[in-house]
Amino acid sequence: MTEHERGELIILPDPSVLAAEAAQRFIALAQAAVADHGRFTVALSGGSTPRALYERLAQSPLSESVDWATVHVFWGDERMVPPDDIESNYRIARETLLAHVPIPAANIYPVPTIGGTAEAAARAYEETLIAAFGSELPRFDLILLGLGPDGHTAALFPGQPEAVRPSAALAAAVHNAPKPPPVRITCTYRLINAAANVLFLVAGTDKALALREVLRGSVDVARLPAQGVRPEQGALVWLVDTAAAKEL
Numbered sequence: 001m002t003e004h005e006r007g008e009l010i011i012l013p014d015p016s017v018l019a020a021e022a023a024q025r026f027i028a029l030a031q032a033a034v035a036d037h038g039r040f041t042v043a044l045s046g047g048s049t050p051r052a053l054y055e056r057l058a059q060s061p062l063s064e065s066v067d068w069a070t071v072h073v074f075w076g077d078e079r080m081v082p083p084d085d086i087e088s089n090y091r092i093a094r095e096t097l098l099a100h101v102p103i104p105a106a107n108i109y110p111v112p113t114i115g116g117t118a119e120a121a122a123r124a125y126e127e128t129l130i131a132a133f134g135s136e137l138p139r140f141d142l143i144l145l146g147l148g149p150d151g152h153t154a155a156l157f158p159g160q161p162e163a164v165r166p167s168a169a170l171a172a173a174v175h176n177a178p179k180p181p182p183v184r185i186t187c188t189y190r191l192i193n194a195a196a197n198v199l200f201l202v203a204g205t206d207k208a209l210a211l212r213e214v215l216r217g218s219v220d221v222a223r224l225p226a227q228g229v230r231p232e233q234g235a236l237v238w239l240v241d242t243a244a245a246k247e248l
C-alpha cells in the first residue's frame with residue numbers, strides 16, 4: 001500500500017489545535033455537501049478523542065457556520081448499551097453537541113441498542129442506512145474515526161471476523177471486543193470505504209506505536225484493522241497530534 005493510499009497525514013501541536021482543525025474541516029465539508037446535494041451526512045466516532053471537536057461545533061460562532069437542518073447524523077460504531085448509559089457513543093454526542101444545535105430529531109439516527117441482540121441491531125441499522133440514503137451502498141459525506149492502541153478503529157478489532165474476512169454487510173455485530181464494553185455494533189469496511197471523506201482523529205502518546213505501524217508498517221489488516229480503511233473514491237485524512245506522531 002503506497003504512502004498515498006494510506007492517506008494525508010497532518011500533524012498538529014496538541015489536542016486543542018487538532019479539535020480546531022477538525023472543526024474547520026467538518027464545517028467546510030458540511031457547507032460543500034449542502035451546496036452540492038442539499039444535505040450533509042456524517043457518521044460520528046465514539047471514544048474520548050472527538051469530544052473536543054463536538055464541544056467546539058456546539059459553541060458559537062462555529063455552531064452558526066453549519067445549517068443543522070441539513071445535517072444527518074449516524075454513528076460509525078456503538079456500544080450495545082442503552083442510549084442514556086455512560087458508555088453510549090450516542091449519549092456523548094448528544095451531551096456535547098446534538099443537544100446544543102438546532103438539528104431536527106428526525107435527522108439523528110442512533111443505533112438501536114435496546115430490546116434485542118447485537119445482530120438484530122446491526123441488521124436494523126443497515127436497513128436504516130439504506131432507507132436514509134435510498135441506496136444499497138450509502139456514500140457518507142464524512143466518516144469520523146479514531147484509532148485504538150491496538151490498531152483498531154470503529155469496532156473493527158484485531159483478529160475479529162470483520163477484520164479477518166470483511167463481509168458485504170454495512171453494519172455488523174461485535175462480540176468479545178477487547179475494549180469494554182464487549183458487545184458493539186460497527187460499520188464495516190464496505191460502508192466506510194464508500195465514503196467521500198474519512199477523517200481520523202488521533203491524539204496521545206499511547207497511540208504512537210499503533211500509528212507508526214498503521215501508516216508505515218507492512219499491511220496486515222487482520223492485525224491492524226485501521227489499515228483496512230481505504231476509501232475507494234474518497235479522501236482519507238489523518239489529523240494527529242505530535243504526541244501520537246512521535247514514532248513516525
Ligand code: 6PG
Binds near residue numbers: 050152
Ligand atoms: C469506541 C470507538 C473506538 C475509538 C478508539 C479510540 O466506541 O470506542 O469508536 O474505535 O475511536 O478506541 O478511542 P479514544 O478516542 O478514546 O482513544
